[in-house]
Amino acid sequence: MANDPRLIQSRLPLQPDFIRLAAGLSEQAGEAFGLGRGEAMRLCLAAEEVFAHLCQSLGPGARVELDLSGHYYYVRLRLRFTRSEVDFRLLNLAAGFSPDRPEDLERLGLLLASRAVDRFSLRALGQDQMELVLDKHKAYPPPQTPPPPVSPLSQAVITDPGPAEIKELARLIAAHYPPTAFPADFGLPGKLADMALSGDYALLASQDPGQAPGGGVIWRRDAKAIQLFGPYLFEQPDHAAQGEALVEACLARVAKSGARGVVCRFATPDLPRDGFELLGDLQLRQPDGRQEHWPHYYRQLEEDPGAWVWCHPELRGFLEEQYQNLFLPRGIRELSPAGETRAEHSVLSADLNRARSQATLALVWDGRDLTANLRSHLAALREEGILNIFLNLDLGSPWQAGLLPEIAAAGFRPRLLLPALGQGDLVVFQETAD
Amino acid sequence: MRAPDLDRLTPEFVRRFEPYMPSQPDPELMKLYRIGHLHRLNNNENPLGPPPLAQEVIRRFPPPRAGIYPSGDSWYLRQALARRFGLDPDQFLVGNGANEVISFAIKAFCQEGDNIITADRTFAVYEWVANFSGFEARLAPLKDFGFDDEALLRLIDRRSKIIFICNPNNPTGTWWDRERLERFLARVDGQQIVVLDEAYREFVDRPEFPDGIQMLNRHPNLLVFRTFSKIYALAGLRVGYLAGSPEVVDAIRRTCVVYSVNILAQEAALAALADDADHLAATRALVAREKAYLLEELAALGLTVQNGEGCFLMIRLPLSDTMAYRRLLQQGVMIRSMTGFRFPNWIRVSIGSHLAMEAFIAALRGILPSRS
Numbered sequence: 001m002a003n004d005p006r007l008i009q010s011r012l013p014l015q016p017d018f019i020r021l022a023a024g025l026s027e028q029a030g031e032a033f034g035l036g037r038g039e040a041m042r043l044c045l046a047a048e049e050v051f052a053h054l055c056q057s058l059g060p061g062a063r064v065e066l067d068l069s070g071h072y073y074y075v076r077l078r079l080r081f082t083r084s085e086v087d088f089r090l091l092n093l094a095a096g097f098s099p100d101r102p103e104d105l106e107r108l109g110l111l112l113a114s115r116a117v118d119r120f121s122l123r124a125l126g127q128d129q130m131e132l133v134l135d136k137h138k139a140y141p142p143p144q145t146p147p148p149p150v151s152p153l154s155q156a157v158i159t160d161p162g163p164a165e166i167k168e169l170a171r172l173i174a175a176h177y178p179p180t181a182f183p184a185d186f187g188l189p190g191k192l193a194d195m196a197l198s199g200d201y202a203l204l205a206s207q208d209p210g211q212a213p214g215g216g217v218i219w220r221r222d223a224k225a226i227q228l229f230g231p232y233l234f235e236q237p238d239h240a241a242q243g244e245a246l247v248e249a250c251l252a253r254v255a256k257s258g259a260r261g262v263v264c265r266f267a268t269p270d271l272p273r274d275g276f277e278l279l280g281d282l283q284l285r286q287p288d289g290r291q292e293h294w295p296h297y298y299r300q301l302e303e304d305p306g307a308w309v310w311c312h313p314e315l316r317g318f319l320e321e322q323y324q325n326l327f328l329p330r331g332i333r334e335l336s337p338a339g340e341t342r343a344e345h346s347v348l349s350a351d352l353n354r355a356r357s358q359a360t361l362a363l364v365w366d367g368r369d370l371t372a373n374l375r376s377h378l379a380a381l382r383e384e385g386i387l388n389i390f391l392n393l394d395l396g397s398p399w400q401a402g403l404l405p406e407i408a409a410a411g412f413r414p415r416l417l418l419p420a421l422g423q424g425d426l427v428v429f430q431e432t433a434d
Numbered sequence: 435m436r437a438p439d440l441d442r443l444t445p446e447f448v449r450r451f452e453p454y455m456p457s458q459p460d461p462e463l464m465k466l467y468r469i470g471h472l473h474r475l476n477n478n479e480n481p482l483g484p485p486p487l488a489q490e491v492i493r494r495f496p497p498p499r500a501g502i503y504p505s506g507d508s509w510y511l512r513q514a515l516a517r518r519f520g521l522d523p524d525q526f527l528v529g530n531g532a533n534e535v536i537s538f539a540i541k542a543f544c545q546e547g548d549n550i551i552t553a554d555r556t557f558a559v560y561e562w563v564a565n566f567s568g569f570e571a572r573l574a575p576l577k578d579f580g581f582d583d584e585a586l587l588r589l590i591d592r593r594s595k596i597i598f599i600c601n602p603n604n605p606t607g608t609w610w611d612r613e614r615l616e617r618f619l620a621r622v623d624g625q626q627i628v629v630l631d632e633a634y635r636e637f638v639d640r641p642e643f644p645d646g647i648q649m650l651n652r653h654p655n656l657l658v659f660r661t662f663s664k665i666y667a668l669a670g671l672r673v674g675y676l677a678g679s680p681e682v683v684d685a686i687r688r689t690c691v692v693y694s695v696n697i698l699a700q701e702a703a704l705a706a707l708a709d710d711a712d713h714l715a716a717t718r719a720l721v722a723r724e725k726a727y728l729l730e731e732l733a734a735l736g737l738t739v740q741n742g743e744g745c746f747l748m749i750r751l752p753l754s755d756t757m758a759y760r761r762l763l764q765q766g767v768m769i770r771s772m773t774g775f776r777f778p779n780w781i782r783v784s785i786g787s788h789l790a791m792e793a794f795i796a797a798l799r800g801i802l803p804s805r806s
Contacts, residue, residue, distance in 0.1 A: 277754060
């Protein structure tokens with residue numbers, strides 16, 4: 001790690017004098033790691049705003065670990081700092097935001113920072129540290145050449161595609177599937193090749209020597225789950241068999257990865273439904289007002305060991321129905337607030353995906369202002385044009401499970417259960433307009 | 435007090451590794467699944483239990499002896515094994531289950547940069563121990579559900595130290611006959627240690643099936659692993675052993691943990707060895723009878739089966755194996771899901787009592803999608 005040429009580590013005093021250093025370092029590292037000039041400048045702006053905020057919150061004497069890492073298709077700025085001295089509210093995406101006072105936006109450094117980058121997240125590291133992560137993606141040109149002609153494979157063999165085949169796959173996916181069937185990034189040949197190079201994504205192709213791929217499957221490893229995309233088949237008469245072979249080969253690759261399950265949010269008709277469980281549908285609002293179904297498929301990779309989960313009494317009915325439908329063995333322990341002492345202010349993390357007009361909130365720290373804080377986030381995100389806002393609740397974490405009434409009061413409703421993908425099972429809530 | 439800096443303290447290969455989480459104890463699972471009875475068909479345990487003499491030894495074990503250290507190197511058990519197989523006691527090492535002797539061998543022969551070779555879909559512990567010890571595990575794909583000798587040989591380089599062959603293979607039950615094993619050993623030509631894991635060999639009743647221990651004199655690079663956990667039904671006491679040439683065993687002895695096999699385990703294993711003739715025959719008969727019953731029922735259900743030697747068989751399901759695990763367990767039947775063996779949508783079921791086999795078939799019938 002210490003010798004990784006794609007990692008720059010620094011430890012800086014949190015003083016205004018160093019803001020320019022942090023910003024300049026981010027800009028130059030961004031360019032060195034492959035960002036274009038414009039993208040590097042935006043990363044620089046994000047670093048400047050975040051650093052200034054931390055200086056204001058933590059004051060002189062404090063330090064921040066500022067790391068920049070190159071991941072081929074994006075550059076990551078990561079800041080670690082001591083939590084106990086921070087006014088947590090300033091770390092909320094919507095801290096201090098009032099929809100009635102647009103001028104407040106000017107003071108929202110973190111909001112500016114979040115606008116300058118593609119992804120933004122905040123999490124607690126143990127008892128006394130926080131980590132703020134900002135990712136700036138490299139810009140890639142759309143496909144410059146038409147997709148190669150495809151024909152039925154005489155003998156489909158599953159292979160690990162090289163960079164050239166990956167770029168062909170990207171062009172083929174974009175040409176043969178509607179944009180809703182794949183993340184927008186997959187349609188950019190150079191980006192998909194870099195995503196594989198980074199190790200974040202992996203691909204398998206169904207191929208015949210000397211021919212264009214007949215199909216492919218793509219996956220990425222998240223904290224505890226594999227995200228599977230596809231399988232994508234291009235005019236193959238035996239598409240179902242090739243799809244099944246691709247998915248089985250993928251499962252064999254990830255079987256011993258330690259991931260607990262495979263989630264498929266971009267399933268094609270060739271995903272072998274036999275081997276997956278339908279967790280349910282989310283409703284996605286589109287800019288033109290339409291609603292789209294968004295099915296979520298899932299399968300475990302390991303035998304479910306059974307578990308006890310925490311829940312508020314008002315969530316019990318939803319959970320029992322989910323557990324019954326999924327045949328999941330769970331003991332439910334109820335808990336609800338009983339007047340115990342709480343912090344004044346809550347902290348939420350927000351993971352934004354502007355391309356899909358989605359944001360996912362997660363609870364970082366409990367506080368008495370939770371409902372108001374959630375509403376502020378909703379207002380800020382709507383202001384940003386984000387149409388679909390989700391919240392993940394971890395049932396393995398008792399303090400989170402008890403917060404249901406406040407989450408519901410902010411307009412969130414439980415929609416899906418993702419088994420064992422947090423400390424315990426995760427419930428996905430969706431903000432509803434009603 | 436500061437929290438330890440685990441990033442600095444933990445080697446990188448350990449940080450990359452995910453911990454293995456064994457399933458919860460039966461009473462906890464039964465509580466969660468709300469079941470009153472559990473048929474354990476997941477670990478290839480012998481439903482007959484240990485041989486009668488071993489049961490007697492366990493029953494009569496005097497509690498005060500639990501306060502006394504056992505023989506540090508299972509001295510009497512090694513003597514008995516030597517008598518049984520006509521070898522020297524120093525050609526045996528006993529461990530806390532076969533898993534421990536796998537660790538002994540890897541520790542003895544591998545150093546940084548070395549690799550071990552085995553199949554991609556076999557007993558997971560060879561690959562697992564190599565990985566968490568920081569060594570590369572090179573995996574040759576199975577061919578027609580069996581170990582592929584040519585593919586294994588192609589993976590050898592100058593840093594290859596051990597080749598693990600599971601014969602018969604868990605979970606597919608495929609096996610190499612004597613001639614094929616001899617050919618393979620000739621090709622390896624003593625350049626690597628070849629481990630022949632014979633955890634299930636006592637279930638096999640075929641003349642052409644090789645007896646690794648009989649081949650040791652001709653092949654000094656051969657190591658044979660056996661266990662008291664399977665046909666001898668002492669899984670709960672954890673006793674396994676290896677046999678090899680005196681020189682190879684002497685090398686492994688330097689890395690092996692002494693006193694790891696407890697006193698009751700050593701005495702029960704001794705007794706099991708002394709009283710196994712009827713027990714082995716009865717177990718083989720039960721496995722043959724119940725396998726035939728299962729095969730007939732599974733054929734009637736239209737399911738694809740992989741059946742070989744050993745006290746188990748594999749079944750391909752038209753649903754996720756991990757979901758099948760949950761749904762069967764809800765009906766009191768615990769099987770092994772096979773995704774972790776890189777066989778997605780397959781399950782492995784151990785051969786158990788007839789009652790357990792009937793319960794399994796009834797539960798399986800209940801979870802299969804109806805055929806139109």
